Amino acid sequence: MISKKRQIKIWALAAVLLSLIYLLTHRVCPAVKYHTYPRPHPVLLGNTTHSSPAQTNLTTNLVVASTAKDDISWTDNLYNDIPNLTILRYVSDSRTSRFHPPVAKGREALMYFTYLHDFYDSLPDVSVFIHAEETPWHLEGTLLQNISFALAQLDLTRVVEERGYFNLRVTWRAACPAWIDTRKTFENWEKQEEPYMPEAWEANFDDPVPDILAGPCCSQFAVSRAAIQRRPREQYKRSIKWLVETSWSDHIVGRVWEHMWPWLFKEEAKDCAPEKESLCQMYGICFENARQMEAYKELWEERERLKEDMSFLRASWAPGRAAEARKKMNKVGDEIERQLSEAWKRGRASKAKAVVER
Template sequence: MWSGNDFAPGIMNWLRRSSQPRDSPARGRALAYLVLAAVFCILSYQLVLNHESISRWAEEQGFVVIDNVVTDGDPDPEPSEPSTYAPEKELVLAAMSSSDMTWAEDLSWPVNIYRADVQPGKADLTVPVNKGNEAMVYLTYLIDRYDSLPDVTVFLHGARYQWHNDNPLYDSVVSIQNLNLDFVREAGYVNLRCSWMIGCPAELEPARYLRERPDDPNHPTATEFPDQFKILFPDMPVPELVGGGCCSQFALSREQVLQRPKSDYERFRRWLMDTKLDSGTSGRVLEYSWHMIFGKPPQHCPDPREMYCKIYGLCNMTEFELQNQWIWRGLVLPDGWPETRG
């Protein structure tokens, strides 16, 4: 069988003979160019034949050829659609130095545990000053992580079992595990409470309190809120009514956080650090401001049945189930909860 390997030496010898002077220099050069072009074409064709032979040989031996490269593994599978059930996510927990946080560390979520009563530099994560309860932790995280936020962030208090957690066990783990992250991305801001008990449909009357200045010593948040609202939201009119589920536990999408510049969160934290209000009152002012900070109207009380379905997947609840999803047990759960639940 004829091959380029047999032909090349012969053609080169013929080329040397043909380059000897015969008729004219011009004719010799033209002939030489033609011969060189023929050699180039023949060698190129041989390379193609050799490449195809190598590819066939590699496949017969069980190798894989991808983009002309022989590999010893299986070809990469076609890229799959991004999973909507394993997005980038993080927890932010407002804790104290004495808080037992092993419950959160055992979860599959990356967790940021802020020890609010520890001096800066004395803990992995802490705050500039322990003031405003969980609000200082949340704002510090938003400032520190503004340029590296996860897809979804969930903000919680440090204890696992809390009287305001919206499930029959009052269990933070249940709320986290059942949370619909797709809905968080869609809504931007999601209060983890669906029940209207405490906070909805209206908790505060800022505009009336601003006009009438009623004496209400038992509700310092209501009396202080109008003036603080004007500081926090200088471009917004003081609302007639403010309503939203208590108690400063919510989830945010990255896109919603970035709707505000970092300087806004720095300004809110500066207000919290400088205000003469006590921690309880200043924290509650922000408790009833988070939904407005993150793009919701002053009165933000979605239908509980709809929210249980969208947030936690608890759809088609009976009236009995709806009424018993969260029950008032006071501001403190019974000692030994949940083992002591009746």
């Protein structure tokens, strides 16, 4: 006969097991299921690349700023989308890498400048500078927050013939017409890098410090050979020396250089081209008007909110809500794809018309 004490243990164990089974079947499994969501828009990612005859003769270097642990295998697909492409991976923390900065500091800035200095006399038509992540947070929803998609659409001819320097991010919102006030001090700054800007500017340029700097973030851009060579090679050596010798944190160094690239390549303190026009001209994503573009952005923001409802912790706590979020996600995704496909087709039609009219 089982003792009363042993019976209590058995019932306690059974209660624990039943609780675990309940949590597994009603919380964990649904959370795993609803936490996952489809990578947006395989149709767009697979079928909106270009093959522009006007760009087949252009040569392009893709300069990737990375660390040794980064996986940049996704860049292999770009060979199918960009004619005459060469990929140069710079690794900040590996002295054995073929391409690396002189020291492991300065974030992407030192890697970029190392390339600009070393390749100065053998530059391609276009150099594109990016980070190692394919889906960086700072790339817009109008570009699917996907650098592969953005680069497949980018009009390299316009980079060479019109822009010279082009920030891959075109959304500036509050960053224009005034973002950084270089007159701010350590006593009254609003953005963390503001009080550092005058010293950084004077260390890298002989030009007077502008009062205001403005433009999109985040140190990913395309530059023509001519724009790079407007500056003497010594300019890039000077910036390398400063980046190597500065005692500032990598964070601050990266932030100050985000605001100085437009001046380096085109001597403009403000890089505030209208977003809608830049999307259409440079990426062939042509919304009919600003209202339509903003409506698309609202859809993308709704998608991001739904992703939060589908996080593992929230899905574990409220699987029903996560299931509903997933249903809405699918509908929102379909509408995003429809609207962006229309904008992309409008851009292709506009480009084809312009070619005929020439």
